[in-house]
Amino acid sequence: MNANDNLExxxxxxxxxxxxxxxxxxxxxxxxETIESTPQRRVLIRVPxxxxxxxxxxxxxxxxxxxxLAIGVVGLNLLRPSASSGVGAQxxxxxxxxxxxxxxxxxxSSASQAMSTFTSTMHGLSIDYPAGWVKHPATESATELGxxxxxxDVDYLYDGQYQGDLFLAMASQPLAGKAPDAWVTxxxxxxxxxxxxxxxxxxxxxxxxxxxxxxxxxxADGDRGYFVRAYTGSDLTPEEEKAHDxxxxxxxxxTLQLHPESAVDTxxxxxxx
Amino acid sequence: xxxxxxxxxxxxxxEAFSVLAAGAVDRLYAIARLALRDTELAEDATQEALxxxxxxxxxxxxxxxxxxxxxxxxxxxxxxxxRHRRKWRAEVSIVRDDASEPDGAAGLADRDLIxxxxxxxxxxxxxxxxxxxxxxxxxxxxxxxxxxxVGTAKSRLHYAIEALRAALAADERGTxxxxxxxxxx
Numbered sequence: 001m002n003a004n005d006n007l008e009x010x011x012x013x014x015x016x017x018x019x020x021x022x023x024x025x026x027x028x029x030x031x032x033e034t035i036e037s038t039p040q041r042r043v044l045i046r047v048p049x050x051x052x053x054x055x056x057x058x059x060x061x062x063x064x065x066x067x068x069l070a071i072g073v074v075g076l077n078l079l080r081p082s083a084s085s086g087v088g089a090q091x092x093x094x095x096x097x098x099x100x101x102x103x104x105x106x107x108x109s110s111a112s113q114a115m116s117t118f119t120s121t122m123h124g125l126s127i128d129y130p131a132g133w134v135k136h137p138a139t140e141s142a143t144e145l146g147x148x149x150x151x152x153d154v155d156y157l158y159d160g161q162y163q164g165d166l167f168l169a170m171a172s173q174p175l176a177g178k179a180p181d182a183w184v185t186x187x188x189x190x191x192x193x194x195x196x197x198x199x200x201x202x203x204x205x206x207x208x209x210x211x212x213x214x215x216x217x218x219x220a221d222g223d224r225g226y227f228v229r230a231y232t233g234s235d236l237t238p239e240e241e242k243a244h245d246x247x248x249x250x251x252x253x254x255t256l257q258l259h260p261e262s263a264v265d266t267x268x269x270x271x272x273x
Numbered sequence: 274x275x276x277x278x279x280x281x282x283x284x285x286x287x288e289a290f291s292v293l294a295a296g297a298v299d300r301l302y303a304i305a306r307l308a309l310r311d312t313e314l315a316e317d318a319t320q321e322a323l324x325x326x327x328x329x330x331x332x333x334x335x336x337x338x339x340x341x342x343x344x345x346x347x348x349x350x351x352x353x354x355x356r357h358r359r360k361w362r363a364e365v366s367i368v369r370d371d372a373s374e375p376d377g378a379a380g381l382a383d384r385d386l387i388x389x390x391x392x393x394x395x396x397x398x399x400x401x402x403x404x405x406x407x408x409x410x411x412x413x414x415x416x417x418x419x420x421x422x423v424g425t426a427k428s429r430l431h432y433a434i435e436a437l438r439a440a441l442a443a444d445e446r447g448t449x450x451x452x453x454x455x456x457x458x
Contacts, residue, residue: 007434008406010387015307015407017384023302027316031298031323032291038324040285040331196425196432233353238332 041237115255120155123172124263125226128255129157133168141265142171165233166244168252172226172263180220184210187218187227202250205258214246217253222260228253279336282327290330293339294323301347307407308351308400310392318350325350344408344418348400355396390440398433405430 114131122138136156158167175183188195188210197213209219209226218227230249232241275296281289301322305315325346333342391399404415416426 007387007438010383011391011402011437012406014384014387014391015403018307018388019303019407020306021299021303023298023319024316027302027319028294028298028323031294031320032287034320034324035287035290035327038328040327041329196421196429 117255118155118157120170121262122264123155123170123226124224124259124261125170125172126255126257126259127157127168127170127228128252129168130159132160133157134160138171141263142173162233162236162240165231165236166240167231168228169231170226170228172224172258172260174265175220175223175225178225180225183220183225184218187225188212188216191216191227202253204253205256207258211246211250211253215249217249219258221258224258224260224263226258228256275339276336279330279333279339283330283333283336287327290327294326297340297343298323301343304344304347304403304408305351307403308348308396309355310399314354318347318354321350321354322346341414341417344404344410345420348404348418348420351396351400386441386444387437389444390437393440394433394436397429398436401426401430401433402437 115128116131116133117126117128118135118137119126120137122141134157136158138153138155140153142153154169154171156167156169158164178186188199191212195212195216197216200211202209202211202217204217204219205221207219207221209217211217215230215232216227217229218225220226230244230252232244236244275293278289278293282293298319302315302319305318305322306312309315309318322343326343329346333339391402394402401415401419404410404418410418412427412430413423415430416423419426419429421429
């Protein structure tokens with residue numbers, strides 16, 4: 001038995017000794033009371049995980065019927081213009097199966113989203129963000145890069161409805177003698193216990209940065225290290241979450257401009273160690 | 274039996290959900306208590322996970338995966354609550370607790386040391402340790418609960434153990450230092 005095994009066994013022992021056997025009764029009571037007035041999320045289209053109630057033959061026949069129907073509808077629409085108005089007919093505005101999709105939120109919809117530009121006087125950067133979001137500029141320089149929602153050393157741009165569940169956060173700090181690549185790596189390694197998602201090199205604002213876990217970007221320019229974080233919490237609807245995915249974040253990052261020369265570094269407060 | 278309850282609850286049957294919640298609440302609370310190391314926050318996280326479970330149950334596609342899905346929800350609630358309350362810089366800059374008096378029993382002393390070390394980890398680090406060493410989940414089950422790839426889960430577990438090891442070493446150095454100072458006095 002090696003030291004690893006001993007430590008792992010020790011952790012398990014501590015957990016089993018410490019774990020409460022029962023939750024206080026009121027925890028369940030309160031939850032059930034809240035649930036009384038909580039509607040369930042509606043699932044408008046449930047994609048079946050499998051077809052538990054359909055045998056294979058029935059499923060195949062049903063799918064074939066849908067395909068035949070779709071081909072028929074498309075075929076009719078292709079034939080209709082030439083039959084009704086001959087050569088040179090103007091495109092018809094009549095509805096057809098291929099031109100009446102139901103509205104569905106998608107990352108593409110964010111492309112047409114109205115954007116505003118935020119300029120950070122503290123951190124020396126500017127970036128576009130969805131118009132209507134709330135600006136919460138940093139009031140202190142980032143001596144340590146913390147990321148609590150509303151912490152004073154980070155610029156926040158957030159959705160007024162979701163607040164701490166949908167925001168962009170950004171800040172910069174001096175490299176303090178570190179090489180740019182080392183700062184970026186150290187930052188990503190220390191962020192929130194270490195950003196463990198996939199890391200991809202991307203060029204943003206003329207710098208070579210790293211995008212980690214699809215939502216955290218770090219780079220360095222001049223003598224400063226920068227990060228931008230897109231956060232989506234679990235309170236978002238799946239549609240909102242999809243509309244603020246990596247594609248959206250990259251489109252926001254594409255607007256990032258870095259001005260390290262205009263960043264402000266205020267002295268650390270006496271309370272800071 | 275459970276699958277039937279889940280299916281009923283998924284279709285809006287509150288009574289069925291009450292039965293499911295009563296069966297899961299102690300387990301969820303224990304996970305939250307160990308991951309957050311705070312009684313009040315654990316109570317909040319457990320309630321939040323149960324309410325989310327009710328609200329989002331219609332989105333659960335496979336009723337057989339209800340338990341795994343609940344783990345995801347409690348992990349998310351712990352992460353959200355941990356995120357709002359913590360200063361993540363605390364991960365590195367550790368304030369040493371006052372070392373408790375040794376009780377003479379080596380096992381208890383070790384446990385006390387580990388317990389203090391665990392307190393110094395971040396919520397994500399605590400969470401992966403709880404899933405692995407308290408619930409005994411496999412790497413793939415842990416990855417599923419955390420909604421991350423298996424490789425990432427393995428690496429996160431590795432770093433959590435390393436962080437604990439570093440905290441233990443720092444604690445031990447602190448204790449030795451204190452002893453020396455006491456001897457000098």
